Amino acid sequence: MKIAIISDIHANKDAFEKVMDNINQFEPDKIFCLGDLILAGYNPNYICEKILELKEKYGENFEIIQGNTDKMVSNCNNELLENAKKSFPCMGYSLEEDIKITDKKYLDFVRELPEKKQVIVNGIKIDLVHGSPRNQSENIYPELMNDTVEEMISGSDADIILCGHTHLPCGYTLNSGKTVINVGSVGRSMTKDKNAVYLQLTIDSEGRFYSEHKIVKYDNEKVSKHILARNFKYCEELASMYIA
Ligand SMILES: [Fe+2]
Numbered sequence: 001m002k003i004a005i006i007s008d009i010h011a012n013k014d015a016f017e018k019v020m021d022n023i024n025q026f027e028p029d030k031i032f033c034l035g036d037l038i039l040a041g042y043n044p045n046y047i048c049e050k051i052l053e054l055k056e057k058y059g060e061n062f063e064i065i066q067g068n069t070d071k072m073v074s075n076c077n078n079e080l081l082e083n084a085k086k087s088f089p090c091m092g093y094s095l096e097e098d099i100k101i102t103d104k105k106y107l108d109f110v111r112e113l114p115e116k117k118q119v120i121v122n123g124i125k126i127d128l129v130h131g132s133p134r135n136q137s138e139n140i141y142p143e144l145m146n147d148t149v150e151e152m153i154s155g156s157d158a159d160i161i162l163c164g165h166t167h168l169p170c171g172y173t174l175n176s177g178k179t180v181i182n183v184g185s186v187g188r189s190m191t192k193d194k195n196a197v198y199l200q201l202t203i204d205s206e207g208r209f210y211s212e213h214k215i216v217k218y219d220n221e222k223v224s225k226h227i228l229a230r231n232f233k234y235c236e237e238l239a240s241m242y243i244a
Contacts, residue, residue: 001029001030001121001122001202001203001204002026002027002028002029002030002200002201002202003028003029003030003031003032003121003200003201003202003203004023004026004028004030004031004032004198004199004200004201005031005032005033005034005162005183005198005199005200005201006019006023006031006032006033006034006183006186006198006199007033007034007035007036007067007130007163007164007165007183007184007185007186007198008034008035008036008067008164008165008167008184008185008186008187008188009033009036009037009041009047009051009185009186009187010036010037010038010039010040010041010069010185010186010187010188011037011038011039011040011041011042011043011044011046011047011098011187012041012042012043012047012186012187012188012196012223013041013042013043013046013047014218014219014222014223014226015186015187015189015196015216015218015223016047016050016186016187017218018196018216018217018218019186019196019198019216019218020050022198022214022216023198026200026214028200029061030058030061030062030063030121031054031058031061031062031063032062032063032064032119032128032162033051033054033062033063033064033065034065034067034128034129034130034162034163034164034165034183035064035065035066035067035068035069035070035113035130035164036067036068036069036070036130036164036165036185037051037067037070037110038069038070038073038098038102038106038110039069039070039072039073039091039094039095039098040069040091040094040098040188040227040238041187041188041223041227042223042226042227042229042230043226044073044098044101044102044106045101045102045103045106048102048103048106048109048110049106051064052109063117063119063128064113065113065114065115065116065117065128065129065130066110066111066113066114066115066130066136067130067136067164067165068130068131068136068137068165070110070111070113071110071111071136072084072095073095073098073099073102073107073110074107074108074110074111075111076095076099081095081096089233089234089237090234090235090237090238091238093232093233093234093235094230094232094235094238096232097230097232115129115130115136116128116129116130116133116136118158121203122203122204122205122206122207123207124159124160124203124207124209125157125158125159125160126158126159126160126161126162127153127156127158127160127161127162128162129161129162129163130163130164130165131163131164131165132152132153132161132163133152133153133155133156133158133161134152134153134154134155136165137165138152138165139165139166140152140163140165140166140170140180140182141166141168141170141182142168142169142170142182143170144172146172146174146175149172149174149180150174150175150176150178153174153178153180156178158178159177159178159179160178160179160180160181160201160209161178161179161180161181162181162183162199162201163180163181163182163183164182164183164184164185165182166182166190167184167185167188167189167190167191168182168184168185168190168191169182169183169184169191169197169199169213170182171211179209181199181201181211183197183198183199183213184197184198184199184213185197186198188241188242191215192244193215193244194220194242194243194244195215195216195217195218196215196216196217196218197213197214197215197216198213198214198216199211199212199213199214200212200213200214220242220243220244221243223242224239224240224242224243225239227239227242
């Protein structure tokens with residue numbers, strides 16, 4: 001069983017298209033999406049439309065959960081907006097614009113997504129979470145102590161925990177026997193090269209599994225210019241984050 005797992009697309013059309021080309025070559029049986037479809041990119045409606053097309057095409061073999069920014073954009077109020085502008089200005093001003101440019105039907109779609117899901121593939125229990133099993137916004141970063149990660153996932157009975165949120169791919173094999181994989185980010189990768197990242201996971205009929213992070217290049221300069229063209233306050237800072 002071949003599974004492609006994507007996360008943190010953040011309305012980045014160019015990165016998403018390149019990743020989907022790569023995924024189509026992999027010919028997965030299933031696709032899982034771990035949230036953060038929107039916020040900070042330049043084409044939230046296109047991404048939501050394509051995700052709904054994937055849902056239609058793959059049917060029960062497509063799973064999706066909500067990310068913290070899906071929740072933030074679709075439930076935004078004045079207080080949240082003002083706090084965001086103070087704590088992380090370029091994100092706060094992006095948030096203000098994103099609410100205006102995202103279709104109501106797509107805001108409704110991401111607002112209603114579940115925060116987490118458990119699926120079973122060839123006898124292997126897999127938790128799909130955005131941050132960690134206990135918190136949608138918790139950071140499972142690279143190079144944490146194994147005990148710290150054990151604590152973060154202690155409420156889960158899954159064999160594999162798949163997460164995103166930090167935009168940094170990593171993986172842990174823990175003493176408890178659990179495997180934790182942060183799949184990285186399609187549209188706002190924080191790796192040094194800023195390339196898009198997704199995960200290929202293969203589970204055989206005996207329940208043995210292996211995984212590989214796939215690195216996919218896209219035109220970061222072009223995307224950065226799209227962000228600049230949005231022309232909201234502090235968008236230069238946001239645009240610079242796409243460039244290595
Ligand atoms: Fe994200």
